[in-house]
Amino acid sequence: MKITLDADKCCAAGQCVLIAPEVFDQRDEDGVVVLLDAAPPAAQHDAVREAAAICPAAVIEVHA
Amino acid sequence: MTARPIAVVGASAAGLAAAETLRRSGWRGPLTLIGAEPHLPYDRPPLSKQLLHGAWEPEKLRLRTEEQLAPLDLDLRLGTRATGLDVATRTLTLDGAESLACAGVVIATGVAARTLPGTDRLTGVHTLRTLDDALALRGRLTKGGTPAGEGVAGGGGTRRLVIVGNGVLGCEAAAVARELGHEVTVVGIEGTPMAAAVGTDVGTLLAEEHRDRGVRLLTGTVEGFDTTDPGDGRGPQVTAVRLAPGSTSASGGAAGGTRLPADTVLVAIGSRPAVDWLTDPALDTTDGLRCDAYCAAAPGVYAAGDVARWDHPAHGRPLRFEHRMNATEQGMAAARNLLAELAADGPTGTGDGTPAPERRPFAPVPYFWSDQYDLKIQAYGLTAGADRVETPVRDRAGRRILALYGREGRAVGVLAAGLPPRQIRALRAVVADPLPWEEARERIAAATAAG
Ligand SMILES: Cc1cc2nc3c(=O)[nH]c(=O)nc-3n(C[C@H](O)[C@H](O)[C@H](O)COP(=O)(O)OP(=O)(O)OC[C@H]3O[C@@H](n4cnc5c(N)ncnc54)[C@H](O)[C@@H]3O)c2cc1C
Ligand code: SF4
Secondary structure (H helix, E strand, C coil): CEEEECHHHCCCCCHHHHHCCCCEEECCCCCCEEECCCCCCHHHHHHHHHHHHHCCCCCEEEEC | CCCCCEEEECCCHHHHHHHHHHHHCCCCCCEEEEECCCCCCECCHHHHCHHHHCCCCHHHHECCCHHHHHHHCCEEEECCCEEEEECCCCEEEECCCEEEECCEEEECCCEEECCCCCCCCCECEECCCCHHHHHHHHHHHCCCCCCCCCCCCCCCCCCEEEEECCCHHHHHHHHHHHHCCCEEEEEECCCCCCHHHHHHHHHHHHHHHHHHCCCEEEECCEEEEEEECCCCCCCCEEEEEEECCCCEECCCCECCCCEEECCEEEECCCEEECCCCCCCCCCCCCCCEEECCCCEEECCEEECHHHEEEEECCCCEEECCCCHHHHHHHHHHHHHHHHHHHHHCCCCCCCCCCCCCCCCCCCCCCEEEEEECCEEEEEEECCCCCCEEEEEEEECCCCEEEEEEEECCEEEEEEEECCCHHHHHHHHHHHCCCEEHHHHHHHHHHHHHCC
């Protein structure tokens, strides 16, 4: 799995961090998403897919 | 006989989330997504922010590319309106003609902007709900939008925008229009902007932000519009908004006349759930489509997003949210519950032999945000309808605020602006379940003390 972000669209909802805290974080200044691990291990894949689906700004793209 | 499809009505945030979840949860039968607008699913929050501002173009609002939609194998019907649903047979009518007998239906038709009588034929009076609405309004606010000869400096000079309605949408549009250099007046029935959504404490702070940037805030009721007919065949053009006698400026003084000159008017007075097409008496469509805790409106018929009013298990009363986050979460929940119901009822076409999941009540922690100027407001839980509000942090100079909302002795919502993201996420836990008020206050203090 490979993750890309369109961080420019991020509304700083932080849902991705709640769902997959090992993969996503937020910048302290403005809450914009930060990618901690662009190619997370299999154990994280479900959480990442859930985060991508729930993100209210369609920021997170998951590539197989 | 070909298998019956599951149909999702409404091709926006909630409908798209439902369609994707149906596929991810194993629905291999036909899947129809019906959307009245001609556009591929797009996101609405940027309409009153980046799109209106001109910073983003429509492509950026697209929720999925065509390549991302392809694997869903959708029968995608854009520019198509559902006009009826027979609940007993789960049969949809499309555009008043075609019948579509379905295995299940997810209704995600959202809400439509409310308008004022007599405005539909007036040039210059706008609403802001769809991409087409936003592009039309942007056309008037940005350079070259107003043809020469309408009494306005061509090329983006200062023009007068009157916004009717001082809710969240009106305030966001006011901020953008100020940044674009327009003279902006906001007229609301309520004395404080956004008070219905966030209460008067937070509303008062926001009012100060707007006043600091030169937005004029008035309390009043619109009586009518003055118009002129330029005689170019396009019909009457708005020139002013007339207020009923007794309207005042929000700081208490007289409004200085009840006629507000306007080149453009935005009517942002809330919305009506898009349920007019649901006339089957088996459905309760009072203030949205009434659903149970599973988001079911009837057997095999589920609803999600702005249109759905369902029994929230943690709050013990029917609720309806017009929040972007809820649209996705409820779309996912409704889709899962529909599949669980179909599986329990017999062969479903999921066909991979996995045991049917149980239906689960939908019990989200609501989340809402709004951007005005460089201020980002974020809220968890319920901030509307509170009987008690406290603002433990209220630092106007630092532009930081934290408010706690209570109802019937319990803390039900929290709102923050200008706090670090970690603290804001910690606040979510405080209102995930309504806690006794005092306990919530202590937890708020702890969450904001730990930097
Ligand atoms: C300008 C604007 C700014 C916003 N900003 C924020 C924000 O900052 N934060 C936030 O949390 N929320 C915000 N929201 C709210 C958020 O956008 C909505 O909660 C969300 O879009 C709801 O999604 P939905 O899919 O339920 O409904 P909608 O997005 O309204 O989609 C419903 C779709 O159904 C279609 N439809 C309607 N009737 C029919 C029919 N009979 N047949 C077929 N199709 C039909 C419509 O054309 C529409 O495309 C904003 C909304 C607007 C309009
Ligand atoms: S969930 Fe989406 S919008 Fe929210 S912080 Fe994560 S990437 Fe940004």
